[in-house]
Amino acid sequence: YGEYNHKIDYVFKVVLVGDSAVGKTQLLARFAKNQFSVDSKATIGVEFQTKTLIIDKKTVKAQIWDTAGQERYRAVTSAYYRGAVGAMLVYDVTRRPSFDNMAKWLEELRGHADKNIVVMLIGNKCDLGTLRAVPTEDAEEFAQRENLFFMETSALESTNVETAFLTILTEIYRLVS
Numbered sequence: 001y002g003e004y005n006h007k008i009d010y011v012f013k014v015v016l017v018g019d020s021a022v023g024k025t026q027l028l029a030r031f032a033k034n035q036f037s038v039d040s041k042a043t044i045g046v047e048f049q050t051k052t053l054i055i056d057k058k059t060v061k062a063q064i065w066d067t068a069g070q071e072r073y074r075a076v077t078s079a080y081y082r083g084a085v086g087a088m089l090v091y092d093v094t095r096r097p098s099f100d101n102m103a104k105w106l107e108e109l110r111g112h113a114d115k116n117i118v119v120m121l122i123g124n125k126c127d128l129g130t131l132r133a134v135p136t137e138d139a140e141e142f143a144q145r146e147n148l149f150f151m152e153t154s155a156l157e158s159t160n161v162e163t164a165f166l167t168i169l170t171e172i173y174r175l176v177s
């Protein structure tokens with residue numbers, strides 16, 4: 001197991017937030033294990049997964065946290081946000097309410113997390129083009145206004161998932177190094 005040979009230079013905690021069923025668990029599975037499971041809830045209860053990568057010749061361990069369904073009970077606690085240096089605000093491009101709730105999630109995030117946290121807005125399920133309910137421009141406008149990074153992804157088709165995580169992790173690295 002090669003990881004023993006590396007010293008870890010940085011550990012970055014990144015939290016996933018957003019409404020239930022937007023694809024948070026699948027985005028994490030895609031990034032950490034390159035998996036997608038149709039029966040998503042097999043992974044319920046998993047708190048975080050890690051992936052070690054090299055950024056600028058440093059070994060960075062990304063620790064990505066999933067709400068594991070807590071959001072359904074409005075029970076995402078401050079412990080969840082504690083120590084987070086990055087956050088991905090995830091909505092489903094086919095469900096307008098999940099996008100409209102981004103402002104609420106952002107407010108919660110700003111209330112609980114460190115004020116220097118790097119935030120990225122993610123419009124997931126971009127493979128479902130015909131069912132789209134949130135125009136890309138609406139999200140771009142929101143992201144610009146709130147000073148967020150923005151990307152559309154598909155955990156199913158693997159579109160932009162790696163890029164999104166790499167972008168946020170690289171930005172975090174730039175801030176701390």
Ligand code: GDP
Binds near residue numbers: 041127153155156
């Ligand atoms: P969570 O509650 O936010 O963690 O959402 P899940 O990851 O459990 O995903 C909810 C549902 O959306 C599941 O049925 C997934 O298979 C599906 N899903 C997740 N990501 C995608 C995606 O990129 N495209 C499509 N078409 N379905 C997805």
